[in-house]
Amino acid sequence: MALVVQKYGGTSVANCNRIKRVAERVIARKEEGDDVVVVLSAMAGQTNYLIDLALEMQAHPDPRELDVLLSTGEQVTIALFSMAVKEMGQDARSFLGYQVPVETDSAHSKARIQNIPTSKLQEAISKGIIPVVAGFQGVSSTGDITTLGRGGSDTTAVAVAVSLDADVCEIYTDVDGVYTTDPNICPSARKIERISYEEMLEMASLGAKVLEIRSVEFAMRYGMPIHVRSSFTGTPGTMVVKEDELMEDVLVSSVTYSRDEARITIKKVPDRPGIAAMIFNPISDANIIVDMIIQNTRAGDLTDMTFTVPKGDFDQAMSIVEKTAEKIGAESVAGDKNIAKVSIIGVGMRNHAGIASRMFDILARHNVNILMISTSEIKVSCIIDEKYTELAVRALHEGFGLDKK
Ligand code: ASP
Ligand code: MG
Numbered sequence: 001m002a003l004v005v006q007k008y009g010g011t012s013v014a015n016c017n018r019i020k021r022v023a024e025r026v027i028a029r030k031e032e033g034d035d036v037v038v039v040l041s042a043m044a045g046q047t048n049y050l051i052d053l054a055l056e057m058q059a060h061p062d063p064r065e066l067d068v069l070l071s072t073g074e075q076v077t078i079a080l081f082s083m084a085v086k087e088m089g090q091d092a093r094s095f096l097g098y099q100v101p102v103e104t105d106s107a108h109s110k111a112r113i114q115n116i117p118t119s120k121l122q123e124a125i126s127k128g129i130i131p132v133v134a135g136f137q138g139v140s141s142t143g144d145i146t147t148l149g150r151g152g153s154d155t156t157a158v159a160v161a162v163s164l165d166a167d168v169c170e171i172y173t174d175v176d177g178v179y180t181t182d183p184n185i186c187p188s189a190r191k192i193e194r195i196s197y198e199e200m201l202e203m204a205s206l207g208a209k210v211l212e213i214r215s216v217e218f219a220m221r222y223g224m225p226i227h228v229r230s231s232f233t234g235t236p237g238t239m240v241v242k243e244d245e246l247m248e249d250v251l252v253s254s255v256t257y258s259r260d261e262a263r264i265t266i267k268k269v270p271d272r273p274g275i276a277a278m279i280f281n282p283i284s285d286a287n288i289i290v291d292m293i294i295q296n297t298r299a300g301d302l303t304d305m306t307f308t309v310p311k312g313d314f315d316q317a318m319s320i321v322e323k324t325a326e327k328i329g330a331e332s333v334a335g336d337k338n339i340a341k342v343s344i345i346g347v348g349m350r351n352h353a354g355i356a357s358r359m360f361d362i363l364a365r366h367n368v369n370i371l372m373i374s375t376s377e378i379k380v381s382c383i384i385d386e387k388y389t390e391l392a393v394r395a396l397h398e399g400f401g402l403d404k405k
Helices: 016-031 046-057 063-070 072-087 119-126 153-164 197-205 213-222 275-285 311-328 347-351 355-365 386-399
Strands: 003-008 035-040 092-095 113-115 130-134 137-139 145-147 168-173 194-196 226-230 238-241 254-258 261-270 293-297 302-310 332-336 339-345 370-376 379-385
Touching (some): 003 153, 016 035, 016 072, 035 072, 035 119, 035 153, 046 063, 046 072, 063 145, 072 092, 072 130, 092 119, 113 153, 119 153, 153 168, 153 213, 197 238, 197 254, 213 226, 254 386, 261 275, 261 311, 261 339, 355 386, 379 386
Parallel strands (some): 003 168, 092 130, 168 226, 194 238
Antiparallel strands (some): 226 238, 261 332, 339 379
16 A cells, blocks of 8 residues: 555646546545645646736736635635545645745745645545645745745645645656657657656756756655656656666657747857956846857957847847946847757766767768857757757657657
């Protein structure tokens, strides 16, 4: 007998029928002998709908009231779900964030979970009642309702699992696991059976959108295994586990891509101390996150500085950089929105030399020019021309032996 926390995302609870299907699933699991705690998201689209309503009232909705509003999405699904379970002859009880309580700090819309006392959940479990927890929400020390940030129900689920010392946290979604790359652009993508937390974190930050990043960080910190699987099938999905629990030795476990970045180059910058700070301080003051940075030394004491920012921040970053360029006497500023980042990820890279050069070879063989490169212990990313994204992803997927056998 195991204690399992199951989280169902918005598409799995998108309407009453789907909620009933999930209830059947949960009951079946319980009748097999496991204890199940359920964490739910709002119905698909509901959180966006609520945000739109808020924007009709205030251009910048009051953070406290916005959290009160957004938390209602999950309130609806946990109540409906508990009713469905009761109708099917089992017992369930819904818990809003403050009723558990899921204790957080007071940062509205991006609150961090600090503690989850488990006595109420445990009491329900011991009575055979299925606890149904609202994802994404908590309560601050002042008693205010908080939310954890978009996609935050994943984090609620992992945190509840950790607090209860559950055996596994199952995240049910509309895909049946984590894939070696995006099957939409690479038909030979395969489902990964086991992947490490580190790889999953890289994948999430490099564009794969299966799990919310914070939930993976949380799981990694406490060694909570996550099972990502589909709520529409019964097949096993992907286990996210500690690195030493991986079964096979693979060099590269996945290929990711992102079209969310843009590139800015400042040409002929005077090469002296303090220049980088002068360029990047105003950008970070504007809360724009810079990803890759390259500085090439040119002849004399002038240098080019190239870096990437999220596409959505491109226009603002350009106008900031243009002002800085004038101030420091740089020659000109150029921007390019038509870029993509392709990356290979794998913990196997730690112990193997030559993985990066193999990536460059593969791209070269397909005539894909590399504009920028960055590496970490377990990933290599290249910025390329956006129009070669799919070609590059497929070539790397094949080149590193990830294609379906
Ligand atoms: N309902 C929230 C959102 O859409 C939280 C979640 O679904 O995880 O972001
Ligand atoms: Mg989600």
